[in-house]
Amino acid sequence: MNKIIFLTFCLLLLSCQKDEKRTLTFRGCKIEYMNYGSGQDESDPDNFISNQWLLESAKREFALCLCDEYLKKLDAEIKNKILEIYNAEEEYFEKDYPKNIAFDTILKKRKEIFNPTILLD
Numbered sequence: 102m103n104k105i106i107f108l109t110f111c112l113l114l115l116s117c118q119k120d121e122k123r124t125l126t127f128r129g130c131k132i133e134y135m136n137y138g139s140g141q142d143e144s145d146p147d148n149f150i151s152n153q154w155l156l157e158s159a160k161r162e163f164a165l166c167l168c169d170e171y172l173k174k175l176d177a178e179i180k181n182k183i184l185e186i187y188n189a190e191e192e193y194f195e196k197d198y199p200k201n202i203a204f205d206t207i208l209k210k211r212k213e214i215f216n217p218t219i220l221l222d
Contacts, residue, residue: 125159127182130166134159148221154193160186161194161217168211180204187214 118138125132134155135142142150164186171179187207188200198206198214207214 123159125163127163127167128176128179129170130163132159132163132166150219150221151193154219157191157193158217158219160189161215164215165211165217168208168215172208183207193219 120137123136
């Protein structure tokens, strides 16, 4: 009997996950994005946007901010963070540039490379 009550309680806790605002921060950059308890934004019944898609978009916006910070002050840690985001595998955004692109090119084309816009059909 106690096992059934315990399992029921655990399932209830898992099903009660809340929507929460999460934050990406590093140096002078701070980007907030939503993480939905249901796993996706369901505000538009015709278009669901998954938490993963929102995270990828936030990381791209974060990378844009980091590029701006790097251009103000050349910093190896910021550069490494930008490259980490650039080289990360993404599920929802296509990479139009090769992995071995020069860092200067990433900075010059940052608005294209890290475009955070989510396009829906």
